[in-house]
Amino acid sequence: MDKFENTQANNEKDENKQYYIPMEVTAETIKDFGIDPADVVWTKIGNRKKRVVMIAATEEQYKAYMRPLWREDKRQQRQEPMASLDKMYEETEYEAADTSDLEADIMKAIMIDELRKALDELEEIDRTIMDMYSRGQSEAEIGQAVGMSQRGVNKRKHKVLLKLKSRLKDYE
Structure with missing residues (x-):
């Protein structure tokens, strides 16, 4: 053919x-x-x-x-037969490193350390009031525990909070 x-x-x-x-x-x-x-x-x-x-x-x-x-x-x-490394990285969820502020984290740690020192320097009754207050107990309950009136607990608590605030004002 x-x-x-x-x-x-x-x-x-x-x-x-x-x-x-x-x-x-x-x-x-x-x-x-x-x-x-x-x-x-x-x-x-x-x-x-x-x-x-x-x-x-x-x-x-x-x-x-x-x-x-x-x-x-x-x-x-x-x-493409295999996923590229760039594509795999883009599809993977990571916590972005730029969302954390190293300076702010360090300042926060220093402030917490200073707060602990300030609380340690308080009188025993003030430490008890602040401890119970931080656990959500009412001023009346705190007053019964420390032998004070609710109004007396309120005044002491406010004085302690003002003292702590003035001590920590440099860390705000």
Whole structure:
């Protein structure tokens, strides 16, 4: 066979070629439409295997149906096979380092240390009042515990708070 005859034979094969479009079916559609179960085959539609019936179609119908599927296959083939390190880093949630302020953290630690020293220097009764107050107890309850009136506890508490505030004003 020469080249011309070979090309002519291939063209005749293409003209006689039958095209099929897969139509997905379920058990209900097979039953409802009286589809012969022997005609049902498993085939890949997109990236998934589906139960289908092959429907005869023209070449144009076939290509119109298949083009989006071919495009999707090509797109997936072009995707990078391994995720880049940059992409993995971008997709990972980290606490941003710039959200913490080192200077503010150090100042806070120094202020807490100074507050502890100031509380240690208080009289025993004032430390008791502040301890109970920090645990949410009422002034009346504190007064009963330390042997003072509620008003006396209130005055002492305010004096202590003013003393602590003036001592810590440099750390604000």
